[in-house]
Each structure stands twice: as structure tokens, then as C-alpha cells.
Amino acid sequence: MSNDAHPHDLPAVVRLLWDLGEPSRRGPKPTFTRDDVVAAAIEVADAEGITAVSMGRVAAQLGSSTMALYRYVASKDDLLTLMSDAAFGLPPEAPAGAGWRPRAEQWARAVRDEWTRRPWLLKLPVTGPPTGPRNLRWFDACLAAFDGTGLDAAQRVSATLLLSTYVRGERHLMIDISSRPPEELAQTLISYDVLAPLVSAEQYPALARMIADGEFDDDFGDDASGDDDFEFGLTAVLDGIAAAIERASA
Amino acid sequence: MSNDAHPHDLPAVVRLLWDLGEPSRRGPKPTFTRDDVVAAAIEVADAEGITAVSMGRVAAQLGSSTMALYRYVASKDDLLTLMSDAAFGLPPEAPAGAGWRPRAEQWARAVRDEWTRRPWLLKLPVTGPPTGPRNLRWFDACLAAFDGTGLDAAQRVSATLLLSTYVRGERHLMIDISSRPPEELAQTLISYDVLAPLVSAEQYPALARMIADGEFDDDFGDDASGDDDFEFGLTAVLDGIAAAIERASA
DNA sequence: GTTTTCTGCGTACTTCATACGCAGAACGGT
């Protein structure tokens, strides 16, 4: 990785994510690295959730004091930003000789697995489109899937953002349901028929009719991992991209 | 609206959002209502952003003390949950005699306008699928658009969630860009060509090639409101739902 | 009229992020 970039030319978030700071030349050798701090924070988030990630808790995990962390990261916000990139694994290799659709589908399932594996990633503040080393690996892999489809560059970026946006949004909605402990789940509505006394036919005609028809009976939406919904949405999104590709080839 | 529901049968979040608590029968008349508190909080969020919404700031806006708020809401989390429903307006009337696609498209644009109008809504924690009175009006309106399309009930819900997920995700990504002040925007990357020194062709082949080809030159992505991207995605999502409808009719 | 319930809100406690500054370690220059 080239570090020949002029750091002052780049946005602060890029300098942060790509670790473009100057290494120190004097003084005691640091006990840890910034990556150590980020890894400790990720361990805490994995074990206890993102709300447990305080500077004190990360310091305890690392084996240092709270204030020592500020030698490695400028603020908690910066730490969260670094976590939002470092917590992603690498995208899978594209299957050899596969067309755009199986590649895009594999990519979508793989990135969904990342968010399922680390649901707290969905709760981190979004600071913009992907710019970190890991996020860009995923971005690049999806862009590559659309190479040779006839979509121009802007459309390939749009298709990538569409697919990513869909999967993230679906995980964002579903993960708070499937990641809750069972006693808490009962307090989250996953079947609308219990709303029957509240939703009048006048104000909620379609919903009231579906409830009256028994469409939300016991097995509707019981698929707590959201797999059926995900498949419907994924097929629709890929069908939509296929339509855009057809138009681009005409 | 019927309040004959047995409140103890319903999840806590439904009881909260539908205001199923018992009204008080003794003691001084309260100076405000819960809706007053929520409205004050929304005013603060509109004027100063969601991070300014503290219990103290809301109390100041309302004209009461901080601790008095706890007579109306149990916690700040409950206040945020109430805001997440109350801040939505009503969905537009469907155009008379229109087919599913223009109705769904109008709905998508309208809900996008809601999130554009109140971008802080996107930063509120998501507690599950829509269950509040206002959110369900939007949910119902979109479900209604898919009536008569041949999609079964589960598919109509999936299509609605797909459309909503897409629009929300697109706004979630784009809003942090378009809502920033100009001096902050320069610190957010909206053109990838500045990453050229960082993204090696070995690790980011598709991205490096696009940068080398000048695909991210000055006017790429300058559409800060994301309108072009939004149109691509909306067309693709609706094309995908159209394909699902065709399969359902076969 | 008394008892019970309710409202407004002050005080205090807890948690968390981080500014500031000190002591000691380590490197560069002389």
C-alpha cells in the first residue's frame, strides 16, 4: 500500500482510516498500537454489544488505563470510525467464470453474513460512503461483479450502492429482532394481528383487511432471521439491476 | 380509534406508541401533555439536530424543569421512540385510478421527502418494524398500492419493506452529506479520485481502474442530493417488484 | 375534613468523555 499521498490533501476521515499519521521518532516505545486498541474495542463489542464500548472498558480489555487510549486515538468517535472499517473481514473470491448475477448474489449473501456476525456494526454512526481500506475491498468486489455488463461507471456505482443499501437496510431492520434474548423478543411485535383492536379500517384499510383475513396468523413472519423476506428483496433488486443492464445493452 | 385493547396483552412499545396508559384521576391537573413534550423535542431536533435533544434542552424548550419531564415520559429512550413516530406527517392520497407502480413511486418519493425534511429521524435507534400510529399509516398506504397485483399477503409486506428499506437506506447514506455545512463537507469524501494514491490495483482492481479511467472526475457524484442515484435505485427496485408481480400472475 | 393520589421539581448520585499536567523514558544534537 502506497503511503505517498500528501496527507494534507485528503479528508480527515481518510487520513484517519488509512493511518497516514507520522510515526514517532523519540520517547518511550509505545506498549500497544492503534490496531491493538481497535481490536480490543471490537472484542468488547462482540462480547457485550456496542453500548458496552466505553473508553474505560476498552482500556480494561487492553490492559492499560483509560487515558492512555488517547495516545492512540484522538477521541471515542475516531475509535468508532476505525471499528466500522476494521470489523469487516475480506470479501469472498468471485467464483471463476461466473456471470454478474451469481457474483452479485454471492457478494450480497457474504456482506449480509458480516452484518449478521457483527450486528453492532449497524448501530455505528454513518459518516458517508465507504472510504476505509476494508469497506473499499467490499465496494471494489461488488463493482467488479458489474464489469462487462454494459453499465457505465456511474451505473455500476449506483448498482453497488443499491445492493449494499438493500442488504444493510434489511439487516438493520431484522437484526434488532433476531439478536434479542427470548424474554425481550416477546416485547417486540413480530405479528401484526395483535394490533387488531388499534388499527381502524378507516385509517388503516389495507392493514385492517389483512388482519381480518387472518394473513398475520401465527406463522406469518415467524421467520425471525428474515430469510424469506431477504430472498424476495434480493431477487427483486437483482431483477431490477438486470432490467437496467438490458436497457444499457439496447 | 378504539382503545378497547387489553393493554397488558400488547408489547410495551405498542402500549407506549398508542398511548394506552391510564389517565390520572386525582392530584393537580398536569400543565402539559405527553404530546407537548414530544412536540418540544421535535422542535429542538429540527432546529439543532438530534444530538441537542437532551432532557434539559427539551425541558427548556417546553418551559418546565428537567425532572418534570419524567412525569410525562418514563425515560429519554421512550421519548426518542415517541419522536420516531410523531415526526412523520401523513402519507399523500393515492392518485385516483392509478396503477400500483405510480402509486408506489409517489409513496417512495413522499417518504423520502419525510426523511429529507427531518434527517435526524434516520439517527434514531430502530426498535423493530413499524408499529406506531403514524408509521403504520405509511406502511398501510404502501401495502394498499400493491393490492390487486396478484402478490400474496406476505409478498405485499415484503415489497413494502423492500421499498421502504431502499429509500431509508439511500437517505441514511446521503443525508449526512447533504445536511452538513459547507466547511464540513470538504472533509467528507464525495469523489473517489482523491484516493488514487491509496488504492492499489492489486487490492482494489475495479476501483483503481475506474480512477485511472477518470470515471470519478469532478462532476461524478457532485449531485449532493443523490437524485440520480435515487432514480437508478428506485427504477431498479420497482422493476424488480414488477418481475415478482409478473411471476405471481403466471 | 381526611386520606390518597398526583404534579412539579430540587438534590444527589452515577457514568462517561476528555482537558490538563506531571513524571519518567528515549532519541538527537553537541
Next chain:
DNA sequence: ACCGTTCTGCGTATGAAGTACGCAGAAAAC
């Protein structure tokens, strides 16, 4: 080898925010 400069670890302190607890007074029920 010594001195000055830079750096690391971290203790202390400050401020902000959420909210538990409890008191005084108001109002309804009995």
C-alpha cells in the same frame, strides 16, 4: 556523556447527561 526535546502512561479534575429519591403542595375520592 550530558542536556534538551519529544513522547508515553496515566492520575486528577471538570463538565455534561440521565435519572433515583423524596418533599411540598394541589386536587379528587371517600
